């Protein structure tokens with residue numbers, strides 16, 4: 001089965017083509033073709049990077065709309081040096097990562113009803129859900145009746161207990177669906193499944209630390225998310241690259257009384273806070289580390305604060321689970337910063353957790369880096385959201401081929 005996966009973010013659009021022979025190979029397969037559009041360019045330009053059969057090509061697209069750039073990207077599937085198919089009819093199904101699906105949807109065949117729901121949630125995930133709908137519509141134009149599957153980032157958390165999902169505001173917040181939805185669900189679910197595969201057993205008490213530009217923790221009990229740090233929006237919880245994470249809501253009331261508008265607060269909390277806001281240098285942990293090495297005090301404060309908030313939130317997940325058997329580190333910082341992993345693991349040493357320094361420093365991928373006598377296993381997992389989406393497409397098509405917006409059991 002050939003599965004095309006579209007993963008739209010606020011500043012990039014990633015696509016890949018998988019050929020799936022089996023649902024659970026020993027290790028995730030490499031895609032046949034990958035392409036990424038990066039919007040971090042001046043004057044409406046985009047950078048297109050595509051890879052197939054070991055060949056990597058870069059191209060600058062000037063003055064293009066998002067839709068035209070995506071169309072151009074998709075054409076490289078069957079044209080030019082990264083061509084991997086003869087025609088579009090070879091694609092069996094298209095999977096989309098959709099950031100916000102509310103409580104209703106998990107993995108669904110895209111129908112008009114599902115599209116309306118994604119559109120209705122645009123105010124809660126403005127850049128993402130809009131880009132997701134755009135992708136779905138371009139595929140409809142290009143491929144006509146090919147089945148499209150929406151895989152939602154909120155799905156893994158859709159059954160967290162009410163006690164973890166409810167905010168203690170007025171009761172009518174519950175009636176307005178103001179609740180904790182949680183995000184990064186595709187990654188947290190993938191890491192949960194991959195953990196069981198690597199260790200060869202189901203795990204009772206697992207904490208997944210997804211530490212990328214966006215960051216969240218999830219407490220997973222026997223395979224199910226029971227608590228998570230992101231909330232009604234992806235702004236809650238941990239300190240992140242440019243996002244503040246949880247702050248005293250009284251600060252916002254104070255700033256609004258000083259005349260700040262909702263848009264200004266949005267910009268401040270989402271784009272000008274976190275590592276970037278405190279360091280004044282960068283959202284990127286690598287640049288923060290370089291600045292600390294040169295004696296920069298603000299960078300040091302940013303890193304210390306990042307670790308402090310991470311430890312506080314880990315404490316909360318730990319209490320939700322009543323202990324911990326396995327901790328997973330994933331995404332940019334989780335996968336690549338041996339220093340952050342070491343400091344977090346040292347803070348958990350009181351539990352009997354012991355990290356193997358040599359393994360931690362050897363760029364581990366999908367590997368256990370705890371010592372044999374450690375009471376907690378420590379895994380570093382390369383998160384593969386696109387592969388997880390491809391697996392959901394396979395499940396949707398093979399398990400429920402004739403049903404629309406079928407909810408998958410997780």
Ligand code: ADP
Nearest residue numbers: 211212213214283284285286331332333336337
């Ligand atoms: P996104 O959330 O945008 O998908 P990633 O998961 O790719 O992001 O994480 C990107 C972040 O990972 C970077 O901004 C940087 O902070 C961090 N990162 C990447 N490589 C390293 C590294 N070698 N050492 C420390 N941090 C890293």
